[in-house]
Structures are given as C-alpha cells and as structure tokens.
Amino acid sequence: MNGPGEYAGSGGWLTRLAEADAGLPDEEAAARVVAAAGPGTGRVLAALVATRAELAAVAPVRMPTAVAARLAAGFDAIDRENEPVNRQPNDTDDLHVRRRRRPLLLTAAAAALVAAAFVGPSTGPAGDAVDPASAAARVLAEGTLDVGELREPGTLAACLAQAGAAPAHGPLLAGRPVVVAGRRGTLLVLGTGALGRVRSVVPAEGCDAVLADLTTGG
Amino acid sequence: MPLLDARSDLQLLEAHRSGERRAFDELVRRHGDRLWAVALRVLRDPEDAADVLQDALESAYRRSAAFRGEASVSTWLHRIVVNKCVDRIRYDRARPPSGYGRPHRVPVGRDPAEGATTRLAVLDALANVPVDQRVPVVLVDVMGYPVAEAAAILQVPVGTVKSRCARGRVRLAGLLGHLREEGA
Numbered sequence: 001m002n003g004p005g006e007y008a009g010s011g012g013w014l015t016r017l018a019e020a021d022a023g024l025p026d027e028e029a030a031a032r033v034v035a036a037a038g039p040g041t042g043r044v045l046a047a048l049v050a051t052r053a054e055l056a057a058v059a060p061v062r063m064p065t066a067v068a069a070r071l072a073a074g075f076d077a078i079d080r081e082n083e084p085v086n087r088q089p090n091d092t093d094d095l096h097v098r099r100r101r102r103p104l105l106l107t108a109a110a111a112a113l114v115a116a117a118f119v120g121p122s123t124g125p126a127g128d129a130v131d132p133a134s135a136a137a138r139v140l141a142e143g144t145l146d147v148g149e150l151r152e153p154g155t156l157a158a159c160l161a162q163a164g165a166a167p168a169h170g171p172l173l174a175g176r177p178v179v180v181a182g183r184r185g186t187l188l189v190l191g192t193g194a195l196g197r198v199r200s201v202v203p204a205e206g207c208d209a210v211l212a213d214l215t216t217g218g
Numbered sequence: 219m220p221l222l223d224a225r226s227d228l229q230l231l232e233a234h235r236s237g238e239r240r241a242f243d244e245l246v247r248r249h250g251d252r253l254w255a256v257a258l259r260v261l262r263d264p265e266d267a268a269d270v271l272q273d274a275l276e277s278a279y280r281r282s283a284a285f286r287g288e289a290s291v292s293t294w295l296h297r298i299v300v301n302k303c304v305d306r307i308r309y310d311r312a313r314p315p316s317g318y319g320r321p322h323r324v325p326v327g328r329d330p331a332e333g334a335t336t337r338l339a340v341l342d343a344l345a346n347v348p349v350d351q352r353v354p355v356v357l358v359d360v361m362g363y364p365v366a367e368a369a370a371i372l373q374v375p376v377g378t379v380k381s382r383c384a385r386g387r388v389r390l391a392g393l394l395g396h397l398r399e400e401g402a
Contacts, residue, residue, distance in 0.1 A: 014397075018384035024377060047396035051387050054340045054394060055359035063254040067268045071246060074276050079239060 014044060021048050065198060066173060066191070139174035139189060147175040147186050150203075156188070159207040166213075170199070178202060180211040187212075227291035235282050242279055249292055252361065253299050259356045260303040262345040266310075274302040289370050296371045300353055307349045343393035351386030354379045359387070 019025075020033035139145075150156045151172065160167055170191025178187045184205040189198055202211040223230065223244045233241035246253075253275070257267040278298050285294050344352055344360075357368040358379065365383075369376045391397040 014388055015385055018388045019381055022380040022384040022387075024380050024384065044397065047391045048387050050396045051391040051394060052359050055344075055355065055390070056362065058259065058340060058360050061251070061255045061258060063250045063271075064264075064268075067254065067271065068246075068250065070268065070272055071250075071275055072243075074272055075242065075279055078276060078279055 017041065017044055018048060021045060139176050139187065144174050144176050145172070146177065147172070147188060150175070150186055150188065159203050160201070162207040163203040163210045165201055165203060165210045168199075173198065183209075183211055185211045228287070231282055231285060231291050234279075242282075245291065245295070246275060249295055253295060256296060256356060256361060257299055257303055259341070259344065259360050260300070260349075260353055261306065262341060266306060270302045270306050271299060274299040277302075293367065293370050296357075297373065300357075300371055304349055304353065340390075340394060343390050346393060347386050347389050351382045351389065354382045355386040355390070358383050 016033060020029075020031075145151065150159060153168075153172075156172060157167060168190045172188060173191055174189040175187050178185055180202055185202040186205075188201050188203070190201065191198060199213070199215040201213040203209070204211050225233070225241075225244075227245060227248070230241045230245050234245070254267065254271055257271045257274075258264060261267045261270060275295075275298075278295055285291065289297070344356065347355065354368050354372065357363045357371060358365055363371075365376055365379050369379045372379065388397070
C-alpha cells in the first residue's frame, strides 16, 4: 500500500481511497479499502469531506431576467418561423398570444421594471398605445434596440451625465423611444454588472432630465 | 398572475408538441433555474452559460419529438444542457486563444513563495477540473442530485459517475488546499 505522498495521482492510492469513499466498487469492498489504507487515511477522508462540504455550500442561483427574456424571444422567433406552415395569417387569437410575449418567462422583476418607473401614460413613437407595465420586459424579449445615437457608448455616457443620471455600469441591452408623463424620452435597459439585475433609465429628449431610473431584478 | 399549471411535465411536453405555445414556457419555469445553475456551474462564465442554455432549450423546443420517454422530461432537458456544455468546452479548447475574454482557466499550481498548493475559490477550482469529472461533480456535489439521476442524465453507469466524482474530488481537494503533500 502506498502512502499520501502519491498525492493526486491518476490511479494510485489516493484515487482508490477516494473511490472507496464514493462507495466503489461496492460498500463492503470500499470499507475494506479504507480499513487497509494505512497512515494518512483519516486526513484524506477529512479532506474529501471538506471538499464535498464546500461544493454543497455553493450558493443556489436563479435564472436571470435577461436570460429568461432571451429564451422568450428565441421561442417567439421559432414560432414565427413556423407560422406560415401551421397558422392562418388572420388568426386573431394567435396574434393576441404573440403580442403577450410569453409572460411566464418574463419574471416579475422585469415586468415590474417600468410599472414602478412610469407614472403617466406612455405611447409608442407612432402614437400607438403601449402597456407601460410591460415596456421594459417587451424590449428585452424582442431585443429591440431603437435608441438612435444613444447606441454609441460615448453619446450614451454624455447623455446620462447631462441629464444628471448615474453613469452606465453595464452594456445597453435594449431600448426604444417612449413618452413618460407627456415628455418624450428613450427607454434604455442597461446591464448592471450584477447577474440578473438590470437598470431601466429614461433620459428625456435632449438629455435635459431623467424621466425614470430604476434598477431591479437579481 | 397566471395560475399554476397542474399538468405533469410529460403532459406539458405533449401539449407543446400539439402546438400549445405556453406549455414549454411552463416547463422552463419549472426547471429553468436548475438548468441555468448546471450550465453556470459547469461553464463558470455567465455569458457562455446563457448562450448554451439558449441553444439547448431552443433545440429541445424545436425537436421535442426526439423525446422518447425513456427518461423523465427533466432528465431529458438536463441531458441536452449538459451535452451542449461539454460541446462548448471542447469547442473553446480547440480554438486558438484570442487574447481576450473567456477567463475559464485560472493558473493553478504551487505557490513558489510558500511551497504550498494555491487555494482557490471553489468555483474557480471547479473550472480547473477536467470536464468529464466536473460535470458529475456539479450534478452530484453542487446540485445535490442522486448519483442515479446524474447517471441517467449522463447516460453512463452509476459506477462511472461515482468514479468520476471521486477523481474530481481528489483534484478539487488539492486545488482547495484540503490536501497537501507530505512535507509540503
């Protein structure tokens, strides 16, 4: 029997001991291996226990809002690919479902993003009615990035600074023109550098004010 | 707020095959967090995990007819995600280094100043375990799945999962500083 000096070998004493610890080849034989392993056995087994404990203590995670939004957009795109074959073009029920953009996958954090931020009626750029409570979730799901010159990071930074908003700490994920409380602005959905957290900020047209600024999720 | 869907996973998958748009969403709502966790813990990088999860679930969405019922829907979804993770790791390993991004590999080895094994955070250490050991360790030790479930996901015998976990734990024990060579 070798000793602990055969550290981390590919098939030696330590590996056999670890396999016995895992119940190989069977519980009875594993017990014999452990009993016969000699000096250092206790230290190795303690190390394996500590390792497993560290692995088990890894914090659980939840799927970030942005990932769920990407999935929703992807499923919608697949559905659209299939529509000419499977669906009638004037199927109004289907159109209604499609507009809802898979609310199950868009978490409460995303859905609440703008609900808390927009206090007045919002309309789209062409004047069509927009549900403000789902605006941020929708642009994320659709991957909409209709923000004009604000796509350019330098212009975006300058606009936020001029408007008196905090600088962006993550990438621009989505956005579109909106009207908040009667003022035109641009909804910008920004990453925050923290997984699952997104920031929704609306600089006014001309970047002279901030109409909404909220960080949620994660 | 939508009501909870009482249908089984299998019923939801069948409904998806029949064209019910929201059935697959419910499956993702049920299993998405765990699928995300597996991808994230295996790949380490959130962007890679997001890419792989999307690829895997879109594949499942498109090809749900490939599900034959030999395993549970959850096992099937996990298998697709795990296989995509392994494909991604092998693809990345085969690519020449670009010099930017992808900080998967953390230099590991002896600290020349102290002669001791460098202690790493557990997630960094995991990224330095060979993928055939890392995946079962993530499933069994991080996610807490029974060995038999991990074996079903990986489509290998239970003994293979145990052996790969054992070898992965030995490597991790060294990387995490729980094991040191005699005299070090």
